[in-house]
């Protein structure tokens with residue numbers, strides 16, 4: 413495959429300002445996330461997800477996890493122990509103690525407006541884009557894992573082993589941290605995150621929270637929704653209903 417080296421665009425999009433020290437897996441080159449049909453990254457948008465736990469089945473969540481793995485290339489680690497393996501989306505069950513109602517949750521990076529992972533990062537590898545998507549620049553990440561400790565959602569994973577055959581849009585590297593990118597490489601081309609595409613119902617809605625005409629905005633106006641750990645006031649980009 414002809415891989416395109418486009419470090420300048422990559423750095424521009426990732427808001428990086430200096431070259432980094434972490435080693436990205438050999439053979440992986442840097443590509444821009446938005447080389448075709450680029451959608452401008454602007455603070456006039458805030459990308460988000462709304463997950464309806466009343467509609468979301470366990471099969472749906474399995475499908476979301478599989479779609480994420482296929483799209484981003486994680487989950488094929490062979491040497492990592494079960495607890496070391498990356499998990500960009502987790503399937504959780506939560507039980508209402510009063511009613512015993514059990515809900516299935518898909519939990520991924522919540523793309524917090526006030527992200528603790530960004531606050532604690534000593535190298536600015538953890539960053540929030542203007543449109544609210546929180547990312548890790550693998551070239552700046554030194555693998556200190558402060559961000560993993562700071563994240564209240566256990567959303568980040570550390571790569572423990574050397575990786576091969578990675579996706580062109582998602583360079584991953586041993587000794588760096590990673591998490592859900594909301595499929596930013598697809599969003600920047602006007603597409604929908606892979607996990608959302610995998611669900612055949614309206615159990616997961618993706619869109620611009622600031623756009624009054626978007627389905628996610630209109631739905632959030634008429635239903636009751638919650639943020640996980642809303643007490644932390646992180647103003648998450650991922651919202652849930654039915655819990």
Ligand code: SF4
Pocket residue numbers: 520521522523524527528529530546562563564565566567568591
């Ligand atoms: S969920 Fe965790 S990793 Fe994602 S933005 Fe919030 S603090 Fe950072």
Ligand code: SF4
Pocket residue numbers: 532533534535536537538548552553554555556557558559560588589
């Ligand atoms: S491990 Fe997390 S906190 Fe440390 S440099 Fe990498 S992104 Fe920043």
